[in-house]
Amino acid sequence: MKPYRFLGAAIAALLASFSVAPAVAGPIQPFLDQLVKKEKLPGAVLLISGPQGRQIAVSGVANLKTKEPVTADTRFYIASSGKLMTSAATLQMVQEKRLKLDEPVFNWVKSVKGIDKLRNIRAVTVEQLLKHRSGLAEYYTDDFEAEAAAKPQKRWSADESLAFAFGEKAQSKPDVEHNYTNTNFVLLGRIMEEVDQTSYANAVQRRFFTPLGMAASSIGAPKDTAGLAHGYALNERNRLEDVSYSGWSAITGDGAVVTTVANYEAFLLALFRDSKILPAKTVAQMCRPQREEPDSGYGLGCANEDTPWGESWGHNGSIPGFNADTWFIPKLGVTVVFFTNGDFQSDDPDVVVKAVKAYLKK
Numbered sequence: 001m002k003p004y005r006f007l008g009a010a011i012a013a014l015l016a017s018f019s020v021a022p023a024v025a026g027p028i029q030p031f032l033d034q035l036v037k038k039e040k041l042p043g044a045v046l047l048i049s050g051p052q053g054r055q056i057a058v059s060g061v062a063n064l065k066t067k068e069p070v071t072a073d074t075r076f077y078i079a080s081s082g083k084l085m086t087s088a089a090t091l092q093m094v095q096e097k098r099l100k101l102d103e104p105v106f107n108w109v110k111s112v113k114g115i116d117k118l119r120n121i122r123a124v125t126v127e128q129l130l131k132h133r134s135g136l137a138e139y140y141t142d143d144f145e146a147e148a149a150a151k152p153q154k155r156w157s158a159d160e161s162l163a164f165a166f167g168e169k170a171q172s173k174p175d176v177e178h179n180y181t182n183t184n185f186v187l188l189g190r191i192m193e194e195v196d197q198t199s200y201a202n203a204v205q206r207r208f209f210t211p212l213g214m215a216a217s218s219i220g221a222p223k224d225t226a227g228l229a230h231g232y233a234l235n236e237r238n239r240l241e242d243v244s245y246s247g248w249s250a251i252t253g254d255g256a257v258v259t260t261v262a263n264y265e266a267f268l269l270a271l272f273r274d275s276k277i278l279p280a281k282t283v284a285q286m287c288r289p290q291r292e293e294p295d296s297g298y299g300l301g302c303a304n305e306d307t308p309w310g311e312s313w314g315h316n317g318s319i320p321g322f323n324a325d326t327w328f329i330p331k332l333g334v335t336v337v338f339f340t341n342g343d344f345q346s347d348d349p350d351v352v353v354k355a356v357k358a359y360l361k362k
Helices: 009-019 028-039 079-095 126-131 142-150 158-165 182-196 200-209 261-273 280-287 351-360
Strands: 043-050 053-063 232-234 240-242 257-259 303-307 310-319 322-329 334-340
Touching: 028 043, 028 053, 028 351, 043 261, 043 351, 079 126, 079 182, 079 200, 079 257, 079 261, 079 280, 079 310, 079 322, 126 182, 142 158, 158 182, 182 200, 257 261, 261 280, 261 310, 261 322, 261 334, 280 310, 303 351, 322 351, 334 351
Parallel strands: none
Antiparallel strands: 043 053, 043 334, 232 240, 303 310, 310 322, 322 334
């Protein structure tokens, strides 16, 4: 099989034009308004598209201080939903025969200072990173959170982030069990940098943002950029505090994407519906629950969740101040993109299923 390539400017233009097609709120607007009120969210935006049309609903504010309202063009940090781009890029590199799923990770990251202190690193493969079966320690520790909070403007590189896992006890031996760990995707982003010989941000720009017409998307974002949703979390005094730095400063492969619902819809459609990023057979493999532990619902960097309409493919994201649900339901041909700049009050608001039910009432 020849390495998979984008088909050029014509496809990019087509996808870009689709991503900005007119949309109305329709029956999903009352659903979103109720969700924002019930969960006490600062703001949110919801896009659903499929055979019954395309709807976008907005609610609340992007900035509590200025009262700037959320719009369809508001840019949100999407946390671990961005892992889907890292996994898609990794599988592109496999298609290009520049990387192998079964090859050791160490050869790609051995230049990282102190990497030998990351237990398991010499035994882990690329596939185990994608499946979260590496057993590697989590870098996103209390110590990392404290350091990041103390230096809110600092952009932590992959090498600096990984150092927080050095010397920590491994969660298991490689390929023994599924343990979701952000360290895995920081390493995959670092491998992207080595393979493409550029920064993670530049690699994502070249592979996805530019060819798919995602002009409102970036890796991280300067704090003064117009149209950004500020993220809010409750502090120890039970008051909402602006914690936007946690998302805007992110630049690593475990979740650093800042985007709009329309831009991310373009990515999901290109990946899952139109096979413009990877061949359909590879996408099916990517989103099939791993054979070693199918109950994990996790494939090769793609989550698989049950819905009343069959399985859904995608990835959610959650970090204090930001939450995202980004899914495609193959049997319906329906795409769901939900972003909010706050934290849920209930354990499981079940956004996707309830939103799709509202959409299908049209």
